[in-house]
Structure formats: structure tokens, C-alpha cells
Amino acid sequence: xxxxxxxxxxxxxxxxxxxxxxxxxxxxxxxxxxxxxxxxxxxxxxxxxxxxxxxxxxxxxxxxxxxxxxxxxxxxxxxxxxxxxxxxxxxxxxxxxxxxxxxxxxxxxxxxxxxxxxxxxxxxxxxxxxxxxxxxxxxxxxxxxxxxxxxxxxxxxxxxxxxxxxxxxxxxxxxxxxxxxxxxxxxxxxxxxxxxxxxxxxxxxxxxxxxxxxxxxxxxxxxxxxxxxxxxxxxxxxxxxxxxxxxxxxxxxxxxxx
Numbered sequence: 001x002x003x004x005x006x007x008x009x010x011x012x013x014x015x016x017x018x019x020x021x022x023x024x025x026x027x028x029x030x031x032x033x034x035x036x037x038x039x040x041x042x043x044x045x046x047x048x049x050x051x052x053x054x055x056x057x058x059x060x061x062x063x064x065x066x067x068x069x070x071x072x073x074x075x076x077x078x079x080x081x082x083x084x085x086x087x088x089x090x091x092x093x094x095x096x097x098x099x100x101x102x103x104x105x106x107x108x109x110x111x112x113x114x115x116x117x118x119x120x121x122x123x124x125x126x127x128x129x130x131x132x133x134x135x136x137x138x139x140x141x142x143x144x145x146x147x148x149x150x151x152x153x154x155x156x157x158x159x160x161x162x163x164x165x166x167x168x169x170x171x172x173x174x175x176x177x178x179x180x181x182x183x184x185x186x187x188x189x190x191x192x193x194x195x196x197x198x199x200x201x202x203x204x205x206x207x208x209x210x211x212x213x214x215x216x217x218x219x220x221x222x223x224x225x226x227x228x229x230x231x232x233x234x235x236x237x238x239x240x241x242x243x244x245x246x247x248x249x250x251x252x253x254x255x256x257x258x
Contacts, residue, residue, distance in 0.1 A: 008034025
């Protein structure tokens with residue numbers, strides 16, 4: 001695991017990005033959170049600036065990497081927020097025990113039946129397209145229509161997103177070396193299980209009403225696995241509430257992890 005980045009001051013809050021992302025994926029809400037929390041940010045192995053480890057193409061491998069980071073930095077009991085695959089890692093850590101409050105935004109791992117193939121095929125084809133367009137992504141991202149087409153599965157309002165942030169994020173998806181292996185592992189693996197261990201803090205699950213990757217129907221399965229969790233709906237959000245509703249996402253994170 002590469003070196004962590006710390007922002008802000010206050011009670012520590014670990015932030016785990018999603019598949020193909022990097023710590024800057026949280027940019028839309030970092031300033032809001034850093035006013036009252038010390039943010040613990042990092043790239044998962046095989047993502048961003050962090051080299052892949054032997055097991056970084058699997059969910060279990062990435063979860064183990066985060067566990068090692070928590071232990072090496074003395075962060076036991078830390079509050080955690082995760083997005084997408086990072087949200088599933090956060091839930092898995094809560095299941096194993098020893099976390100503080102956990103906020104999981106649109107977690108993966110609760111698809112079943114045809115949803116598995118839908119996840120693998122749609123996200124896989126999207127990344128193949130991004131790889132082919134990689135050199136042109138900055139220019140493409142500046143075009144509202146093109147930006148909307150590329151991010152329709154991930155955002156409820158891609159035309160409103162910052163073009164520079166979009167270009168940075170899409171470039172990361174295209175360059176993540178473990179992306180294909182993780183899609184196969186996540187899409188073919190077992191469903192996420194719960195509940196949170198008795199020595200973990202409260203769990204809050206946030207879901208975008210317009211999520212076209214982890215479909216809203218999957219929230220029912222997440223709540224069945226974590227029955228004591230609180231479920232919060234983002235009414236105007238897609239897969240990434242911190243993109244589409246940054247104020248509401250930051251507010252939920254702060255309230256749920258007080």
C-alpha cells in the first residue's frame with residue numbers, strides 16, 4: 001500500500017474509493033468533510049499511484065490490503081466511508097469487526113441472477129471504450145453531450161459534472177491494470193454477507209435512486225445482510241452520490257459518523 005494522504009483536522013475518517021478510481025475520486029466532498037474531520041485518503045493497490053500487489057485483482061486481496069493499512073497506521077476503530085467497491089470493502093470490514101461507524105455509498109456485491117452479467121458486460125465494455133479513447137478523454141470530457149454519454153451509467157446528471165474531474169476519473173478507469181480481473185472476481189464471486197460484528201460501529205447504507213450499475217433493487221439485499229443498518233436514499237443521484245449530490249452526501253457522512 002502506498003503512503004496515505006491526510007487532509008483536515010478532527011476525528012479521523014478513512015475514505016475508500018471504488019473500482020478503477022483513486023483518492024481524488026472524492027474531490028467533490030473533500031473540502032466539506034475536511035472542515036471537521038481528519039481525512040485518511042489513499043489509493044487501493046493497482047489503482048492510482050499505488051502499484052498492484054499479488055492479490056490486488058481480487059476483492060479479498062484488496063480488503064486484506066486495507067486491513068494491513070489500518071493495523072500498520074494504528075487506525076483500529078476508525079470511521080470509514082466507502083464508495084461502490086470501496087463501500088463493499090467497508091461493509092466487509094464492519095462484518096469482521098473493530099471498525100467505527102461505516103457509511104457505504106452504493107455498495108457492490110449485492111447483485112444476483114442476470115444482474116451479475118449486466119454488471120460484468122456493461123462496465124467491461126465501457127472500460128474497453130475508454131481505453132480506445134484515452135488520448136482524447138480531456139477533449140471529450142469538455143463536451144456536455146459526450147460527457148453525458150460516457151457517464152450515463154454512473155451519474156444521474158453527468159452534464160453538470162466538472163469536465164476536468166471527469167477526464168481525470170475516466171483516465172484512471174482506463175489505466176487501472178487490475179480492472180478486468182476485479183470485474184470478473186466481483187461479478188462471479190459470492191454475494192456480500194453480514195451482519196456487522198458486535199464491536200463495530202453503526203452502519204449506514206446510502207443508495208442513489210438512479211443508480212444504473214448497482215441497481216436500487218439491490219438495496220433490499222444489502223439491508224437483509226445488515227439488518228441493523230440505516231438506509232438512506234439519494235433521490236437525485238446515480239451511482240456516485242458524492243458526485244451528483246455532494247452536499248447531501250457530505251451531510252450524511254458527517255451525521256452518520258458523529
